[in-house]
Amino acid sequence: MTITLLVWSGLLLLNVVMTGILDSLASKIDISVYFSLDAPEPAIKDFQQKIQQLSQVADTEYISRDEAIDVFKDKHSGDSTLVASLQELGSNPFEASLNIRAKETGQYGSIADFIDKTEFKNIISKINFAENKTAIERLSHIISVTRQSGLVLSLIMAFIAILVAFNTVRLAIYSSREEISVMKLVGASNWFVRGPFIMEGTLHGVFSSFFALSVMIPALGVIGPRFNSFLPEINLISYFYGNIWQIVLLQTAAGVALGVFSSLIAIRRYLKV
Amino acid sequence: MIRFQNVSKIYNSQSAALRDVSFSVDSGEFISLVGRSGAGKSTLLKLLIVEEKPSEGRVYFDKRDVHKMRPHEVPFLRRRIGAIFQDFKLLPQKTAYENIAFAMEVAGKPKTEIHHDVPLVLDLVGLKDKGNNFPRELSGGEKQRVAIARALVHRPDVIVADEPTGNLDPINTWDVIRLLIKINEMGTTVILATHDKEIINALSRRVVSLDKGAVIRDENPGRYILS
Ligand SMILES: Nc1ncnc2c1ncn2[C@@H]1O[C@H](COP(=O)(O)OP(=O)(O)OP(=O)(O)O)[C@@H](O)[C@H]1O
Ligand SMILES: [Mg+2]
Numbered sequence: 258m259t260i261t262l263l264v265w266s267g268l269l270l271l272n273v274v275m276t277g278i279l280d281s282l283a284s285k286i287d288i289s290v291y292f293s294l295d296a297p298e299p300a301i302k303d304f305q306q307k308i309q310q311l312s313q314v315a316d317t318e319y320i321s322r323d324e325a326i327d328v329f330k331d332k333h334s335g336d337s338t339l340v341a342s343l344q345e346l347g348s349n350p351f352e353a354s355l356n357i358r359a360k361e362t363g364q365y366g367s368i369a370d371f372i373d374k375t376e377f378k379n380i381i382s383k384i385n386f387a388e389n390k391t392a393i394e395r396l397s398h399i400i401s402v403t404r405q406s407g408l409v410l411s412l413i414m415a416f417i418a419i420l421v422a423f424n425t426v427r428l429a430i431y432s433s434r435e436e437i438s439v440m441k442l443v444g445a446s447n448w449f450v451r452g453p454f455i456m457e458g459t460l461h462g463v464f465s466s467f468f469a470l471s472v473m474i475p476a477l478g479v480i481g482p483r484f485n486s487f488l489p490e491i492n493l494i495s496y497f498y499g500n501i502w503q504i505v506l507l508q509t510a511a512g513v514a515l516g517v518f519s520s521l522i523a524i525r526r527y528l529k530v
Numbered sequence: 531m532i533r534f535q536n537v538s539k540i541y542n543s544q545s546a547a548l549r550d551v552s553f554s555v556d557s558g559e560f561i562s563l564v565g566r567s568g569a570g571k572s573t574l575l576k577l578l579i580v581e582e583k584p585s586e587g588r589v590y591f592d593k594r595d596v597h598k599m600r601p602h603e604v605p606f607l608r609r610r611i612g613a614i615f616q617d618f619k620l621l622p623q624k625t626a627y628e629n630i631a632f633a634m635e636v637a638g639k640p641k642t643e644i645h646h647d648v649p650l651v652l653d654l655v656g657l658k659d660k661g662n663n664f665p666r667e668l669s670g671g672e673k674q675r676v677a678i679a680r681a682l683v684h685r686p687d688v689i690v691a692d693e694p695t696g697n698l699d700p701i702n703t704w705d706v707i708r709l710l711i712k713i714n715e716m717g718t719t720v721i722l723a724t725h726d727k728e729i730i731n732a733l734s735r736r737v738v739s740l741d742k743g744a745v746i747r748d749e750n751p752g753r754y755i756l757s
Contacts, residue, residue, distance in 0.1 A: 439619055441581075443680060444609035445636030447601055 288365060289385045290372060291352040294322070296380035298353075304377045305355055311371060313364035318356040325351035352382055363401070415515065422461045422519035429457050430527045437528065451524050458520025462512030469508060473497075531557040531719065532578065532688065537587035539573050539743075547573045548743045550587070555721060557687070560714045562730050563723040564754055565740035571723035574740070575690045578721075579611055580604050592687075609637060612681025612689045616696035618673045620665045626676045627652065627661035633680045651679040655709060671702025678709055688719040695726060703729070730754040 292301055301319070309317055320328070326349050333339045343350075359365050372384060430437070433453075440450050481494040497504065533554035539547045548570045555561050563571045576582040577589050580596050588595050596607055620629050627648055634644045652661050655675040665673055674694055681689055691710060695703040707729055714720045724730065730737055730753065737752025738745060747755065 435619075436621060439621055439632075440636050441605075442579075442608065442613055442619060443633035443636055444605040444607075444684065446605045446638070449636050449638070 288357045288359075288368060288372075290355045290357065291382045291385070292354065292380050293382040294350075294352055296353065300377065300380055301353060301355070304375070304380070307375065307377075308355070308357055308368075308372070311368065313359050313361070313368055315358045315360045317358070320354050320356070322349050322351050322353045325349075325354065418465070418515050419519045419522075422458055422465075422516045423523050425461055426454050426457050426520040426523040427527055429454060430523060451528060454524055454528065455517060455520050458516035458518075458523075459513050460516070461519075462514070462516030463509055465516075466505070466509040466512035469512075470505065531555060531592060532721075533588075533590040534574070534577075535588045535590065537574075537577060537584045537589060539570070539577065539582065540585045546585075546743050548577075548584075551740075551743070551745055552587075553738055553745060553748055555719060557719055558714070558717060559736060560711070560720045560733070561722070561736045561738060562733065562752070563721065563738050563740060564725070564730055564756070566756060567725070569740040570743040571740060572692050573743075575613070575692050575721065575723060578690060579608055579613055605637075609684040610687050612678075612684065612686035614674065614677045614681050614689065614691045614694050616693040618665070618677045620673060620676060620680075622665050625662050625664055626657060626668065626672075626679075629665070629676060630680045630683055633683050637684065647683055651682050654682065655679045656705075669702065670698045671705050674698065674702070674706050675709060678706070678713070682713065682718075686718065688721065689713060690721045690723075692723045693725065694722070695724065695729070707733075727754040 290304075298321070305317055305319055308314055326343075329351065330340060330343070357368060359368055369384060372378075372381070437450060477494060477497055481497075531554075534551050537551045538549050541547055551570075551574065563574065565571055573582065577584050578591070578596065580599070583597055589597060591607060591611070596604075599607060620626075621632065624632060630648045630651060631644050634647065639647075649658070649661070652658055655678055657672060657675055657679065660668060660672060660676075663672075665676070668676065678689070678694075689710065694710075695706050698706065703726070710720050710722065711733075722729075734751040736750035737747070737754070739747035739752070739755065741756070
């Protein structure tokens with residue numbers, strides 16, 4: 258029982274944390290396309306439209322030269338020498354840029370390829386994807402590896418949970434073997450004999466789920482704030498309470514499904530009728 | 531009504547518990563199965579209530595091959611065949627009354643029917659005032675009579691009794707045998723497996739003798755002869 262509920266809470270927490278981290282990391286990745294200083298704005302808009310139509314692209318953000326300089330000034334408003342030297346320059350040295358975000362991290366390569374081949378190539382001064390390419394690729398590799406190992410871990414944990422519930426039901430069958438044999442003797446219908454054991458599996462799932470929840474809530478109180486300090490994008494606690502009913506429902510449903518599944522196997526193996 | 535047709539049962543490859551057994555039992559008969567220990571009496575009865583499957587041959591009840599029945603039909607067969615055993619198979623944490631009521635509950639009988647029928651069968655086996663006793667508070671003979679009452683509560687067509695007197699002293703033995711005769715006279719078929727020579731000889735009914743899994747004698751009326 259203890260093992261099962263730890264497995265459950267671990268499973269869910271891990272999933273939440275992982276999807277959180279991955280999503281936040283994935284949203285940080287983008288391609289920035291910088292345009293040469295003399296690039297006409299309509300051409301850039303054209304280019305943006307074209308990119309936007311690609312199926313891999315989630316969204317794009319255009320930053321004009323004026324916006325770029327404003328951002329720079331804001332960022333360095335305390336640094337008077339820098340602002341002054343910018344003034345001295347007379348003209349705006351910043352290039353307009355387009356930030357492109359893909360729907361999935363693996364798609365950046367193909368977007369970059371597309372940009373490389375467009376007729377707009379002449380107005381583009383540089384694509385920073387090439388620079389970030391290795392970093393991006395490594396990250397997307399890490400992400401997919403983590404996702405896969407998370408899946409494997411989930412499966413292993415589910416297997417352990419099934420094993421535990423299976424054993425519980427097997428023990429229940431064993432300890433009531435006398436009653437079972439009497440039931441069969443006097444002609445109890447098969448589902449009448451099996452019913453209590455399926456109930457056992459179901460209850461096991463329900464209780465595991467509630468225990469897991471009662472472990473998770475205090476654990477979250479401890480982990481949540483620490484987590485927040487180094488990954489502010491993921492607010493574990495607000496995520497948890499925002500989705501509490503879904504989490505409870507999902508977890509209970511999964512617990513019941515695993516419990517029933519386990520008891521069905523145990524019944525098949527140990528309960529002849 | 532019951533027919534064993536060329537039935538063999540091999541538990542493990544060394545020896546056969548039953549070999550090519552064929553005989554039939556008519557409705558209303560009182561038939562005894564005799565044979566040494568290990569001759570295959572219990573196995574034969576287990577085949578009838580589908581607790582074991584035959585390795586070969588068929589077992590018919592009411593013209594139906596009981597081993598071709600679908601799993602959900604088997605409980606209904608078992609309600610038509612009341613079975614009693616040497617070790618009673620009563621539930622120790624239930625009273626005599628509850629043990630009998632349990633048999634009706636698992637068959638989904640309504641409460642009113644249970645309240646009506648259980649006292650009737652308790653009375654029939656002569657245990658009207660022992661209904662609230664737990665099995666540990668009953669003598670061996672009384673326990674066996676509770677088991678018989680439980681077997682009767684479904685109004686079965688057949689009672690199979692596997693050495694029902696094996697654990698009883700002579701007085702209790704005869705109480706149980708007399709009860710079985712009474713049940714038989716009320717129209718229920720009885721199949722009795724026993725070692726008890728005196729019972730067999732006193733009954734003077736049909737006797738099927740088994741030796742090493744084979745039928746060696748089938749006489750009516752028969753006597754207890756082993757060899
Ligand atoms: N479940 C089983 N597995 C293997 N062998 C079995 C099993 N049940 C019975 N046997 C064997 O089958 C043979 C017949 O057994 P069975 O119980 O039918 O004999 P029996 O005539 O009822 O004997 P007894 O008078 O001692 O009750 C015996 O050799 C026994 O060892
Ligand atoms: Mg026997």
